[in-house]
Amino acid sequence: MIASLLGLASALSWGTGDFAGGLASRKIGSYRAVMFSLAIGLIFTLAALPIIHETFPDKHTLLWSSIAGIVGAIGLLALYEGLRRGRLSVVAPLSALLGAAVPIVAGVFVDGQPQPIIFLAFALALIAVVLISIEKSSDTFSESVRNYLHLPLISGLGFGFYFVLMHEASRDLVLGPIIIARSSGTIAIALFLLIKRESFRIESGSWHLLIISGLFDVGGNALYILAGQAGRLDISAVLSSLYPGMTVFLAWFILKEKIQFSQWAGIGLALVAIVLMTTA
Template sequence: MSAILALLAAASWGVSDFVAGRVSQRLSPIAVVGWSHAVVSVILTLVVVIGFRDIPSSGSWLAWSVVAGLGGAVGLLCLYAALAAAPMGVVAPISSLSATIPVLAGILVGERPEHGVWAGMAVALVGVILVSGPQVAARVDARPLLLAAAAAVLLGTGLVALGFASKVSLIHTLWVMRLTSLIGYAVLALIARSTGDVPRKDLVVIGAIGAGDLLANAFFAAATSLGMLSVAAVLGSLYPVATIALAWIVLRERLRGVQYVGVVLAMVGVALIAGLSRS
């Protein structure tokens, strides 16, 4: 069940990223993310006020929730900055290594997957890197590479924090996460003196993007509660496969040969992990 939930998280993230990518062609990516978090924050606040007023008092839970929110928000900013300065084929493979952070965290807390599961995780990670369309650039400044690496570390750390905090309370963790990231984007808006000039007609779609991301986080948190953090992180990192598949089906985008290989490897990795997890 944990593997299924992690794959549902990957699918939700992939669909959200696809829609966000389309909307970001007309609007600022930071505005899209900021407004999507704003819409979700309002909804979650209403949910907490109406049905979940008993907020956990654990200081460690609050700290992990804030780290999860900051890791996701700052990680995305680093990723967007890297993409603005270097080709996607250079940045995406580096940022996709974010799954290695939860794997290391899982080892530190005593997780010991079977050898076959390790093999499946390794194959799946290679598949994710290839799906992102790696390319060799003759000249790339160090700055975007460092930003991509920072994005990987921050996003991975955010997933670790989400996994730990959600064991106390999933709803409250998601709520604090979104409020934390929203505060960060609000500060950016104040500095820039702009909220992105998002038309009202786009708020519904942007809200749907935020809802998809929220659902993905919930699936991932549930997966870590039922299974290993390391395995859930690797399966959750397969979201580029869903994004690429939608681009191929909806937009008729042509995939490169290396991306086809990546999809196959990702599927093989999933089969290995799922098969051995049931045994």
């Protein structure tokens, strides 16, 4: 029960952070939004070190956390770019489906073949992908969706592998793996910006979104790690992947983003598919 509650809390936190980060990416671009969001989250985590005392991470934690940070940064970058170019209610659920599926597949090698209900969940997920991607009343994939559909797919794979890598890195620690992961991710994005000779300048009207994004994103990370320590990898990862529900709700409530009936049905099926995965 504790692991499930922590996983759901992680989803709420991540969903809020992604909503703010998506809005920030529309103002300043995806690369800068991701880099500053990671950096701000790193500052919040470092500030917690004097309060929460942990042992120094070993080589195993350092290696897995560093790789996880780079993979996670790629996933977050793809998500923010998708949120910048497309609809929040389409991008976030598709990303979450793959993010939930990767830990399930990884669990096959650890716990054996999934139960039949998992196959049902994947079938619902495929139907959800089709429904969520329909924007026009003609019930066909719109050209705009096809133009950015690859981004949530890349994002989902990045998050899925991030879930697995961070679970391996955070057996006993919480802050240490987060600090290492966010450091490697921030450095990777910063180097990329330097190579591209992109500006690091941030408009004053974007800072509040970046702070919200960084705070809630690192909160989601901490809650996910605690959920994984309290329960199974697949359970904590899949429940954490419910974050699109929060993102879509905020897009509808704050941005007044219209969602068609077919998309509501697809979003509902996506969430049902994710929940079904936790019952295996």
